[in-house]
Amino acid sequence: MGYRIRKLRKTLDLTQKEFGRRIGIKGNTVAQYELGRSNPVDSVVSLIIREYNVSEEWLRNGEGEMFRPAPSSALEQLAKDYNLSNAASKIIEKFVTLKPEKRKELLDLFLEIAKVLEESDIDTSTPAIPENQFPNFSQDSLIETIRQNVPKTPEELEKRFPPIEPRSNTNTG
Structure with missing residues (x-):
């Protein structure tokens, strides 16, 4: 694996110090890996994979493409x-x-929304906002805006978004 870490670092045109700093290890530790004197623990391998967008198969076994x-x-x-x-x-x-903690917040919120939708008779097949009108939010403001605007109960949901009466198939005229 040491050879592949060195190859990755050289491909990215980084010093051992720069490479290590980005994943929270010292440059001399990177040197030890590259020389084969020690192998990185799984957590360091995961950091390399995530930070440098490297294929795990390539890093561990030398198979496939270097980058994901x-x-x-x-x-x-x-x-x-x-x-x-x-x-x-x-x-x-x-x-x-999103950062993992923000993803979790958003997933929890979506699960709340899904639960409310399951308990109501709202037609979810048609988008409420045309796709060309999607607002552009930062991560924090998006989650907070969604959280503030999600109805807390089926009754509140129905009050804010009244059910639409089905269209009649009869012609009047």
């Missing part, structure tokens, strides 16, 4: 595979770039 696909190309493939709208792709892209 860029998030945008992976997202493009996901959007293609699942026929996602631009709005859905933007939401997913924003979500995956």
Whole structure:
């Protein structure tokens, strides 16, 4: 693995000190890895993978490509595979770039929303906001705005978004 760490570092044009600083280890520790005198523990391997977008298979075994696909190309493939709208792709892209604690907050909030929707008869097949009108929020303000605007009970939800009467199929005229 030491050879691949050195190859990665050289590819990124970083010194041992710079490489180590970004993952919270000292430059001489990086040197020890590169020389094969010691192997990084799993937590350091995970940091390398995450910080430098490296393929775990390549780093551990030398198999496959050095780098993982860029998030945008992976997202493009996901959007293609699942026929996602631009709005859905933007939401997913924003979500995956959140810090883990913010992701958890947002997931908890979505679970609350899903529970309220399950308990009501709201038609969720049509988007409430056209995708070209999605607001642009920072991570914190987005979560706080959603949290403040989510109805707390099915009754509050129905009050804010009254049910729409189904259209009649009879012609009047």
